[in-house]
Amino acid sequence: MVRCRFFGRWGRFSVSSSFLCSKTVNVYFTLQYLKLARELPGYGEIVFPHCPCDSRKEGEVVASVGSSSFKLHACQKDGSLEVR
DSSP: OEEEEETTEEEEEOHHHHHHHHHHHHHHHHHHHHHHHHTSTTTTOEEOOOEEOTTOSSSEEEEEEOSSOEEEEEEOTTSOBOOO
């Protein structure tokens, strides 16, 4: 028998089920990681290289497209973002 922590509770499992326990715990932590990552700003956005824009006399823009937004970020000619 092997002791294993499973969703916050301790239990006793046979050696053959300890493999299943470790895989289930790995899935749990993977789901927790994805939940956290999806909350980060910029997750799932596609960012395109900087390019010239008609509305800016000097400098360029970086376009980013996400599931809920389309953003244009002002940047310098070398691609470094400008701070507001």
